[in-house]
Amino acid sequence: MKYFHKPVFLAEVLEHLIYDINGIYIDTTFGSGGHARGILKKISNKGKLIAFDQDQFSILKNKICDKRIIFFNANFRNIKQILKDYNKQVLKNVSGIMADLGVSSYQIDTPQRGFSIRFNNILDMRMDLSKNKSALNIIKTYSFENLNNIFYKYGEFKNPKRISRKILLNRKFINTTFDLVKLFKNNIKFLSRLFQALRIEVNDEINALKKLLKQSINLLKPGGILAIISYHSLEDRLVKNFFKSGNIHGIIRSDNKGNNLSQFKKRFTKRICHDKKEISKNNRATSAILRITQKI
Structure with a gap:
């Protein structure tokens, strides 16, 4: 039996993440497959979705039969090496990466x-x-x-x-x-x-997130989008500082002209919080924060 749930910030994620319908996208937290199904609806037959989940039961119960999606039963902390072993051409050619952090509805309700x-x-x-x-x-x-x-x-x-x-x-x-x-x-x-x-x-969630953030720079192509949904301040601070500085330490480095050396566009970076309408449809959105940025 498949386990379905309403994904958090689905419309917002799809609006900002999918800019090239023929591109390669990565869902690092497949879970119940809500965001993955949304992505597949927006990309073309030439597009590709790579889905990760360390919980083998989430994939087994919610697996999507579509030739455009490839599954990896693995933690996203090892994403670069896994993709390198799979197909080196994927590296630096990814149009968008998303992560919905925390516990999936399937895990909570089991x-x-x-x-x-x-x-x-x-x-x-x-x-x-x-x-x-x-x-x-x-x-x-x-x-x-x-x-x-x-x-x-x-x-x-x-x-x-x-x-x-x-x-x-x-x-x-x-x-x-x-x-x-x-x-x-x-x-x-x-x-x-x-x-x-x-x-x-x-x-080991915080260290896994740090590794994902660091590796995302080497996976995204110029103009590629990174979208992260977090549920508590530890995650959100880390994501916020990484987007601002381009490193997990949150240290802003500048060139001799004072320009921020972060590999992400400051003007594009967005923070989206829940609203009453979202919460009424999905109480999981109560503490959720979506941050989106774009690689230069």
Whole structure:
């Protein structure tokens, strides 16, 4: 059975991403295939779509039968090497790249994946089930210092020590999502940040995003579009600074005339936030931010 959902910012992504209907496009986060289907509707028979997803079940359940699309069951962090092995001619000839970051609706709504506080199941949160590290593994084995680190960096908690201490004192009783929810008995916002921190650590999401951003420059042809949808400030800050500076450190480098050496056009770069109409149709858009830029 295929799992469909309404993709976030579909119209906006298609409006800005597809400028050459015969071009090569990359969907780095295929998920349930919402954006991919939209792209295929806009490109010509000569166009091509390359779709990545590290979750093998997302591809199996939502695979699109179309000769213009090629699937890679892989993390987008390795995108350049995978495409190089596939076809070197793709490198520097890509018209557009998009990424819809975070958890797919399919993953959230599948109880046994352990992503959601709505379902009681083993704490897993792996997007790639072939990997060993799960959220439960982190809860059971991480030191006090390591727990502090992920809750501070990825949950943006001001006092992570209290959270880490409570987990260490109760870790032998924690196995499921509800065990963690019951332990903290806190509001949805707190629990969402707690789950977010664990999920980011499990999937090494921030480092994967950095690698994607760095490699995108070498994949896009001049005039190529990069569109990223993020769902929390950690991702969005990274994307924003990369678009502005052209590097993941966010350091703006200038030539001797004071011109920004970023490989992206400042005037083209856009930030699009949700509106009430979008949220009414899709509550996943509540925290979503779409940033779009163009390679010089």
